[in-house]
Amino acid sequence: MSKKTVFFTGGAGFIGLHVVPMLLERGYGVRIFDNMFRGDRDAIAKLAAAGDVELIDQDVRYGGAVHQAMKGCSHVIHFAAVSINKSQSDPYESMDINMIGNHNVFAAAADHGVERLVFASSASVYGDPEHLPMNEDDKLSPLTPYCISKRAGEDLLGFYQRRANLSWIALRFFNVYGPGQKTTAYYTSVINHFVNRLRNGEAPVIDGSGEQSMDFIHVHDIARSAVLALESEQANLPINIGTGIDTSIADLARILIDAVGADVEPIFNPRDVLVSRRAADVRRAQEILGFEPTIDVRTGMTDLIRTGG
Template sequence: MTSAETVFFTGGAGFIGLHVVPMLLEKGYKVRIFDNMFRGDRDAVAAFGDDVELIDQDVRYGGAVHAAMKGCSKVIHAAAVSINKSQSDPYESMDINMIGNHNVFAAAADHGVQRLVYCSSASVYGDPERLPMHEDDRLDPQTPYCISKRAGEDLLGFYQRRSGLSWIALRFFNVYGPGQKTTAYYTSVINHFVNRLKNGEPPVIDGKGEQSMDFIHVHDIARSIALALDCEQDNVPVNVGTGIDTSIKDLAEILINAVGADVAPIFNPRDVLVSRRAADVQRAKEVLGFEASIEVRKGMTDLVNAD
């Protein structure tokens, strides 16, 4: 690979992107970030140096996407409206996530890029029928965000059949880590617990705390993206998780220990929908050579201590 090979990275100035870019530079790539900077960090991008270019533009504008992608050999598409914002404003979500998906995929097909890595989501499954959740399980997306992620995977299949586009769709589970906005959907429970604990208050858990998530550290998410750019197999969705579901009750205990608080959680007795999540991680091993490296207890403890 020559040092001139450039990765086109939509949303690359955001939370996940800023963890991926150093790995791409380490591999010898140059990076062209395409980001509307609504949630991007301009100073962090500038600190990467001359091998990282920033185009301050929006994926809704197909002409801008097409022009900016010229000369890039690979694409990472991460730009999207978040899951909670998609419910409060479905119009913007459809505009950015659906139209944006299509603009990026169509441009990649036109330019003949070697590989497109799409940041999809485990939310395409909806409430799972079984654990662990496998890539071939029934999909039942529930919000505009989740629906757009599933549609994005279908669109990739169209451009694969029509134009030979090579793609990998990474279905991220519950991402957390340093640098994440406190409004992030999947970390709201973490932030709520930590804020209460630091104020000397016990975390409040609805029901028995049996709801669970597969929390995966952003460093591992970034590794999966870097691996997907270069893996041999293509044209498949791949779960990116730890394979372990951490209940809300266990999460509270981990964070109590991390903060060093002398409290016990308070359980709010009411009926809650007990939803559980855990990734089947076999395909990630086979296709990407990926396994999560940061155990949840360590990752959460480091996150608390970094504040």
């Protein structure tokens, strides 16, 4: 049997770099397709020196390049995207990369008859949830071009499934954090903000009562879910990947204060804030992927602080 190769868009980014070593460990070859806009060239060079990794420095906006580069690959992971904040400042670029890019990758995967495609969707497809936990069958109300492209991506996968039997899984990642994350990350920027203040001997400042919450999930667990999705028996559906636990901003501040070992109390800045809360319904991930998160927020955040992130 010939070796299985994963065509991996965005594989040089934050989450991708945690997935690649797991793929190598499982015996896959990895062909990273990344325009290196946010990719880490040194990290890729190290991986390529040690294992079967090649980098194609190209852009998902070019359908011909995607189609050509995917030749011979048995699996696809599609992570290349521009982020939510950039999608608000430049919707044109976001549509080009996230919508056209999605289509280029999915159409090529259908054409090459790959065994499985795993797509990085996002919890942001739900918009502001009406209740917790957020279930895959809940109403979707994506609010920004980024979120709209994630939702459209899921729908487009359904189209290529019906048309060409493409086998796919869309992973709706919740709030990913962990080593290697850029300090500009949108949803998790609150972590950096608190940590920076704590390191300067200042208390974290919380707007409102700190009830707003997120479902923080460690990048190591996110990476495991991508590998499980690549190999699961069941497919053709979206799956939440979170911990199921909503951590409030006030709790996060306390966890980080403990992790840094600072002798301060959070400052509450009385203000009306829109309280948004997030927590994934994790039952489908358990049933379909056998996925359980292994790193709880306190442990993950503490490690991040102690190792310098």
